[in-house]
Amino acid sequence: MIAALLAEMPRGHLAATILGDAALARALGWTHLVPLLGLGLARRDLGAGGGDLRLACHRAVLKAAGPALLLGADLTRRAERLRGLAPKLRAKQSDRVVDLILTRDAIAPAMLTGFMSDRAARRICDRLAQLGAARELTGRETFRLYGL
Secondary structure, eight states, rough: OOOHHHHHHOHHHHHHHHHHHHHHHTTTOOSOOHHHHHHHHHHHTTTHHHHHHHHHHHHHHHHHHHHHHHHHHHHHHHHHHHHHHHHGOOSSSHHHHHHHHHHOOBGGGGGGTTTTHHHHHHHHHHHHHHHHHHHEOOOSSSSSOOOO
16 A cells, blocks of 8 residues: 555655555454554655565554554543543533543533533533543643543
């Protein structure tokens, strides 16, 4: 996949690694794309052809698999902590908030205003961050984003 795309688009390194990761995920029967090749391949590796490119891809998967497994384990722990705290939250619609955090990369409190007040949305997000069940991702005082 990578070699074929780069033959057509020599400057398409980003697209080549994304499609390479997609092909890898599909070949392994995964339901989600994991950026193993995108994280492990260097730009100079993409210039290689044939067997050298294949070997570079194998090395990239080996190099990126360890950190990906550690990150996956950390996210699993965080998700379990959030699920464990969910019944203890007193806010109305807290189950919907927990579901959104678990299914999205990041949420803004403004996303919750469809089913709770703006103030309640900010408070539940801040409370989850205080409890260690979610993290504030931006480091800003306003327009914050929260996620696992």
